Amino acid sequence: MKATGPIPAGYDRIDGELAIGGMTARALVEAAGDTPLFVYSARHLRTRMSDLRAAMPERLALHYAMKGNPFSPVLTLMNELVDGFDVASGGELELALNAGVDAARISFAGPGKRDRELQRAISLGVTLNCESEGEAARALAIGAQLGITPRIAIRVNPSFDLKGSGMKMGGGAKQFGVDAERVPALAEHLIAAGADWRGFHIYAGSQALSADAIIAMQAQTLALVGELTDAIGAAPPHVNLGGGFGIPYFPGDEPVDIQAVGAALSEAFDALPDILAETEFCIELGRYLVGEAGVYLTRIVDRKISHGEVFLITDGGLHHQLAASGNFGTVIRRNYPVAIATRYEAEPEEVASIVGCLCTPLDKLSDSAHLPRADVGDLVAIFCAGAYGASASPANFLGQGPAKEMLV
Numbered sequence: 001m002k003a004t005g006p007i008p009a010g011y012d013r014i015d016g017e018l019a020i021g022g023m024t025a026r027a028l029v030e031a032a033g034d035t036p037l038f039v040y041s042a043r044h045l046r047t048r049m050s051d052l053r054a055a056m057p058e059r060l061a062l063h064y065a066m067k068g069n070p071f072s073p074v075l076t077l078m079n080e081l082v083d084g085f086d087v088a089s090g091g092e093l094e095l096a097l098n099a100g101v102d103a104a105r106i107s108f109a110g111p112g113k114r115d116r117e118l119q120r121a122i123s124l125g126v127t128l129n130c131e132s133e134g135e136a137a138r139a140l141a142i143g144a145q146l147g148i149t150p151r152i153a154i155r156v157n158p159s160f161d162l163k164g165s166g167m168k169m170g171g172g173a174k175q176f177g178v179d180a181e182r183v184p185a186l187a188e189h190l191i192a193a194g195a196d197w198r199g200f201h202i203y204a205g206s207q208a209l210s211a212d213a214i215i216a217m218q219a220q221t222l223a224l225v226g227e228l229t230d231a232i233g234a235a236p237p238h239v240n241l242g243g244g245f246g247i248p249y250f251p252g253d254e255p256v257d258i259q260a261v262g263a264a265l266s267e268a269f270d271a272l273p274d275i276l277a278e279t280e281f282c283i284e285l286g287r288y289l290v291g292e293a294g295v296y297l298t299r300i301v302d303r304k305i306s307h308g309e310v311f312l313i314t315d316g317g318l319h320h321q322l323a324a325s326g327n328f329g330t331v332i333r334r335n336y337p338v339a340i341a342t343r344y345e346a347e348p349e350e351v352a353s354i355v356g357c358l359c360t361p362l363d364k365l366s367d368s369a370h371l372p373r374a375d376v377g378d379l380v381a382i383f384c385a386g387a388y389g390a391s392a393s394p395a396n397f398l399g400q401g402p403a404k405e406m407l408v
Helices: 026-034 042-055 071-081 090-096 113-126 133-146 180-192 211-233 258-270 289-295
Strands: 012-014 017-020 036-041 061-064 082-085 106-108 127-130 151-157 197-200 238-239 278-283 294-306 309-314 337-341 352-354 366-372 377-382 406-407
Touching: 017 026, 026 294, 026 377, 026 406, 036 042, 042 061, 042 071, 042 258, 042 289, 071 082, 071 289, 071 406, 082 090, 082 211, 082 278, 090 106, 090 113, 090 151, 106 113, 113 127, 113 133, 127 133, 127 366, 133 151, 133 180, 151 180, 180 211, 197 211, 211 258, 278 289, 289 294, 337 366, 366 377
Parallel strands: 036 406, 061 082, 061 278, 082 106, 106 127, 127 151, 151 197, 197 238, 238 278, 309 352
Antiparallel strands: 012 017, 036 294, 294 309, 294 377, 337 377, 352 366
């Protein structure tokens, strides 16, 4: 038997069944028309944003990194809750615009931006987080062709990373950003060339659960901002401090102490040099804002025993939940939070593995978990499915197609 991750707080029960947004799992599936189904809880999204704002300094703006979940109704709701959006492709830019996001509230990061993406962003007044001197040169040239002053920030590759993070985005040789020692020269060039220089974007890592690690990273980031500002001789109008806040996926994981992070950041802001008095600061979060708000519902279509082990075979799988299968950035596969949604209050009585419908041994959603007995027709719930699920999984593998999605 292998342990499963902690089920996030805030999910309800109705007549012994998992309920989200006042609807049982069966009712949600009926409303959607089929399984597999991603369900996103508006209440969880609103609560997470409210709690985060209460914990962070008032000076700090909160941005949504929409790579976490680009589902249009989620974007529309987040547009009411956050101060800005961070996109990482031309496709994400269009999704944000279609959801009603003001282009002036969007920043665009990511290596390999194509000229047509730069042109579209510049024409709209989107802030470009430039990843290299070459990209900055192309942005300046395209701006000149359009007769529009480009809004350009520099994505900085710092010399440090986020300790204990699940994915390191800075420190050492990286495809992301401009090495810190080369940033002052690029900033001076952009200012001299007449660009609307917007400041810095510094993102060191993601999926950290240690408040101490996040606090240390933010302190290093602010120190770096001070050093770069001194070298350039001009204050950055805006600084994106990155994100890095993780969520508990696995057994033993504990949530980030955001009160501690917020208190430390408030003290750090109070100690900033005078030259940064007018600089605006933000953090960008994706997974932390939406991850625990999502549940993946999939139906058991077969129950079988092989060499004494129980397998619950579902109509879902890694083509929708690549991360839960252990094939998206994890070194050692561990179980996500899972439940039998239609027997949510039943006591565990057997050890079973929950697998998908794909013809590959990699398609395992939960390995040897202690669960209530489940049969054909029961619904399985995989929690922490709100981020990097539907959009970060190979939905078309074996011709399966995408899952349904809904916000309630």
